[in-house]
Amino acid sequence: MTATRAHRAVLDAEVLRAAALLRPDEDAVQVAARAAWTVLVEPGDGVAGTLIAAYGPVEALELAMSDSSLLPDIGDAKAMSEARARWRPRADPRAVADALHGCREVGGRMLLPGDPDWPIALDDLGPHAPIALWVRGGAEALTADRSVSIVGARAATPYGETAAAELAGDLAADGTVVVSGGAYGIDGAAHRAALGAGGQTVAFLAGGVDRAYPIGHQQLFDRIRGNGAVLSEVPCGAAPTKWRFLQRNRLIAAAGLATVVVEAGWRSGSLNTAGHASSLGRPLGAVPGPISSAASAGCHRLLREYDAICVTNAEEVRELWGGGGRVLDPTPAEDPDRRRLLDALSDRTPLTPEELARRTGLPTERVRGLLGLLGVEGAARSHDSGWIGQTRR
Amino acid sequence: MTATRAHRAVLDAEVLRAAALLRPDEDAVQVAARAAWTVLVEPGDGVAGTLIAAYGPVEALELAMSDSSLLPDIGDAKAMSEARARWRPRADPRAVADALHGCREVGGRMLLPGDPDWPIALDDLGPHAPIALWVRGGAEALTADRSVSIVGARAATPYGETAAAELAGDLAADGTVVVSGGAYGIDGAAHRAALGAGGQTVAFLAGGVDRAYPIGHQQLFDRIRGNGAVLSEVPCGAAPTKWRFLQRNRLIAAAGLATVVVEAGWRSGSLNTAGHASSLGRPLGAVPGPISSAASAGCHRLLREYDAICVTNAEEVRELWGGGGRVLDPTPAEDPDRRRLLDALSDRTPLTPEELARRTGLPTERVRGLLGLLGVEGAARSHDSGWIGQTRR
Numbered sequence: 001m002t003a004t005r006a007h008r009a010v011l012d013a014e015v016l017r018a019a020a021l022l023r024p025d026e027d028a029v030q031v032a033a034r035a036a037w038t039v040l041v042e043p044g045d046g047v048a049g050t051l052i053a054a055y056g057p058v059e060a061l062e063l064a065m066s067d068s069s070l071l072p073d074i075g076d077a078k079a080m081s082e083a084r085a086r087w088r089p090r091a092d093p094r095a096v097a098d099a100l101h102g103c104r105e106v107g108g109r110m111l112l113p114g115d116p117d118w119p120i121a122l123d124d125l126g127p128h129a130p131i132a133l134w135v136r137g138g139a140e141a142l143t144a145d146r147s148v149s150i151v152g153a154r155a156a157t158p159y160g161e162t163a164a165a166e167l168a169g170d171l172a173a174d175g176t177v178v179v180s181g182g183a184y185g186i187d188g189a190a191h192r193a194a195l196g197a198g199g200q201t202v203a204f205l206a207g208g209v210d211r212a213y214p215i216g217h218q219q220l221f222d223r224i225r226g227n228g229a230v231l232s233e234v235p236c237g238a239a240p241t242k243w244r245f246l247q248r249n250r251l252i253a254a255a256g257l258a259t260v261v262v263e264a265g266w267r268s269g270s271l272n273t274a275g276h277a278s279s280l281g282r283p284l285g286a287v288p289g290p291i292s293s294a295a296s297a298g299c300h301r302l303l304r305e306y307d308a309i310c311v312t313n314a315e316e317v318r319e320l321w322g323g324g325g326r327v328l329d330p331t332p333a334e335d336p337d338r339r340r341l342l343d344a345l346s347d348r349t350p351l352t353p354e355e356l357a358r359r360t361g362l363p364t365e366r367v368r369g370l371l372g373l374l375g376v377e378g379a380a381r382s383h384d385s386g387w388i389g390q391t392r393r
Numbered sequence: 394m395t396a397t398r399a400h401r402a403v404l405d406a407e408v409l410r411a412a413a414l415l416r417p418d419e420d421a422v423q424v425a426a427r428a429a430w431t432v433l434v435e436p437g438d439g440v441a442g443t444l445i446a447a448y449g450p451v452e453a454l455e456l457a458m459s460d461s462s463l464l465p466d467i468g469d470a471k472a473m474s475e476a477r478a479r480w481r482p483r484a485d486p487r488a489v490a491d492a493l494h495g496c497r498e499v500g501g502r503m504l505l506p507g508d509p510d511w512p513i514a515l516d517d518l519g520p521h522a523p524i525a526l527w528v529r530g531g532a533e534a535l536t537a538d539r540s541v542s543i544v545g546a547r548a549a550t551p552y553g554e555t556a557a558a559e560l561a562g563d564l565a566a567d568g569t570v571v572v573s574g575g576a577y578g579i580d581g582a583a584h585r586a587a588l589g590a591g592g593q594t595v596a597f598l599a600g601g602v603d604r605a606y607p608i609g610h611q612q613l614f615d616r617i618r619g620n621g622a623v624l625s626e627v628p629c630g631a632a633p634t635k636w637r638f639l640q641r642n643r644l645i646a647a648a649g650l651a652t653v654v655v656e657a658g659w660r661s662g663s664l665n666t667a668g669h670a671s672s673l674g675r676p677l678g679a680v681p682g683p684i685s686s687a688a689s690a691g692c693h694r695l696l697r698e699y700d701a702i703c704v705t706n707a708e709e710v711r712e713l714w715g716g717g718g719r720v721l722d723p724t725p726a727e728d729p730d731r732r733r734l735l736d737a738l739s740d741r742t743p744l745t746p747e748e749l750a751r752r753t754g755l756p757t758e759r760v761r762g763l764l765g766l767l768g769v770e771g772a773a774r775s776h777d778s779g780w781i782g783q784t785r786r
Contacts, residue, residue: 044733045754079756086751128729128754163684243752246736272736279729288681288693291556291705300681303696303703310696310703312684336521336672340437343639343665358479359636361438361521363472 049127102236137229149256152186160263170314172199207240264298350386442520495629542649545579553656565592600633657691743779
């Protein structure tokens with residue numbers, strides 16, 4: 001059968017040429033199909049993701065552009081027809097060609113699933129994973145061993161910016177890639193500190209990577225591209241919209257081993273990023289601040305309502321992913337006898353078990369047993385003829 | 394048999410007379426025996442507590458002062474002999490008489506288990522519960538419906554003192570008794586704020602209630618006695634020692650429905666109070682502060698290591714005991730579709746389920762189902778022909 005394929009309405013000759021220029025020596029139809037999808041859909045379109053996962057980008061496009069009711073793996077016919085209704089108005093081959101040319105014109109690349117430097121952490125988004133990524137800079141920062149997402153308010157205070165800078169600088173200095181959103185405030189402070197420490201940083205944008213948004217970070221993005229990457233799942237020329245900002249946050253949350261919210265007001269968009277981290281099962285940290293500061297109210301909310309872990313320095317941030325993750329069981333109630341013995345131990349003067357029994361009112365056998373346990377925990381150690389406390393109470 | 398009872402060496406005629414003066418119309422031997430125990434033991438002596446619980450204070454004293462090996466309910470003969478060894482050097486009838494007279498001379502009272510105003514919350518300390526309490530002021534504050542323990546560093550910052558004052562003032566104004574330790578810094582700020590709000594406050598001291606410690610709080614203790622009470626389990630004349638400070642903390646932790654640490658350094662004694670609260674299963678709150686402040690490092694440690702709950706205002710403190718207590722299960726991972734729908738909802742513009750399906754890429758049926766759930770949760774509500782978001786994200 002040589003009936004014209006419906007997808008050729010989108011993947012016309014100009015589009016295929018543009019695709020071949022951007023990614024030479026590859027199947028231009030495959031490349032062009034993914035580029036087309038980034039033009040057709042809003043970020044995170046789960047129907048598109050499911051269709052592409054089932055059929056590949058070319059056949060999925062064919063199904064999207066045709067009226068075929070044969071969808072053996074996509075059960076929801078209504079969802080499919082709604083999806084076609086929202087995609088087709090955007091199925092303009094000129095827009096797809098512009099996206100491909102535009103990327104090449106700014107020296108960018110198109111990153112596709114399966115590429116060696118495709119960030120597989122984003123695959124945890126399942127059907128809502130990006131279909132492709134438009135990148136400027138070196139994408140290898142996305143596949144580094146360690147990465148952390150540092151986010152927070154645009155309306156940051158000096159306290160928040162300092163905290164973000166200290167955390168990001170310390171983490172970047174030991175090779176952890178700092179992931180953020182390139183916004184004013186906390187994001188900017190984190191990116192700058194990472195660069196200042198000689199480390200790498202990655203910025204996920206809501207709009208196309210051809211345009212600096214916010215405009216005041218144009219030079220920052222230039223520097224980031226030299227030591228990391230600027231990425232987007234929407235093509236060059238696409239504007240940053242509210243929806244795209246919110247969806248971009250899911251990429252930030254997915255890209256880091258953990259997400260840390262440094263400073264956030266009660267309604268801050270970074271709480272949205274925290275929500276994505278929770279949905280993905282990524283560890284979530286929040287930096288506390290003065291209870292008198294509205295700029296920290298969102299972080300305190302995360303500690304109370306989102307099970308975020310209180311982090312106060314870079315080491316505690318590392319523990320978010322390196323320490324085996326969130327302990328699910330609450331700290332068991334402390335043995336009161338253990339508490340009494342800890343109270344009675346001196347950090348300087350060795351005390352015998354008998355002396356400790358006298359001080360605590362506990363039987364000597366009990367004291368000996370507890371001392372053994374404390375010794376194993378490193379909270380006490382024997383010295384000369386007695387025991388010394390090793391714990392900061 | 395008319396052999397002289399061993400306890401009469403301690404409960405001599407002078408002691409019985411002093412006991413009768415302090416608590417007339419009662420069994421002077423019983424009163425005197427408990428007074429004697431507070432002279433014999435250091436606070437929290439578990440062997441003494443167990444003995445008194447089994448035999449009553451008089452017979453327990455008899456067993457302590459004699460060499461009887463008949464201890465059918467106390468299995469540990471070695472513990473008993475060690476206990477006798479530490480008690481007997483202190484078994485001086487003059488010290489007991491002085492304790493009773495001294496209390497009466499400062500207009501104080503002796504509070505005994507079974508008294509209508511005995512604070513039964515302290516009974517949770519089991520064998521380590523106080524044997525008696527020496528009180529100045531009105532002990533009814535100890536049996537109020539609601540009480541909260543507010544503690545923290547002596548070396549408090551203006552931030553910490555303000556936070557303590559705001560919490561304590563707000564809580565005291567609605568009838569919650571503020572319990573603390575009378576120390577400089579956070580304790581003092583909490584007591585003062587409770588008094589300033591016209592509320593009641595209670596101070597547990599490490600030494601005898603005849604002596605203001607610290608001396609700079611003499612006037613504060615005068616005021617507290619007018620609107621609450623000053624208490625100790627050690628008799629008048631007893632000095633505040635390190636052990637007694639630590640043990641006093643267990644009374645503070647037990648007396649409140651919850652304990653809140655407002656500001657604390659890494660090694661602060663208020664972490665000891667927090668440890669007692671945990672041992673007792675009392676809810677524990679901690680007030681966060683700047684991560685740059687060493688004075689808040691202990692509070693952050695409580696949030697990280699002791700499962701303390703982040704509290705930032707009086708309402709969140711009330712929730713510690715009023716809200717059903719600590720949730721033991723971690724927040725379950727959020728449904729990603731729910732997150733997408735929350736992102737798509739507007740707080741101002743009603744959107745139809747179809748429109749929401751289009752924006753989110755979710756099937757309309759799924760959107761309708763989620764909207765129903767969000768409606769029940771109060772996170773969205775239907776309006777005109779659509780739905781509006783009700784959630785602060």
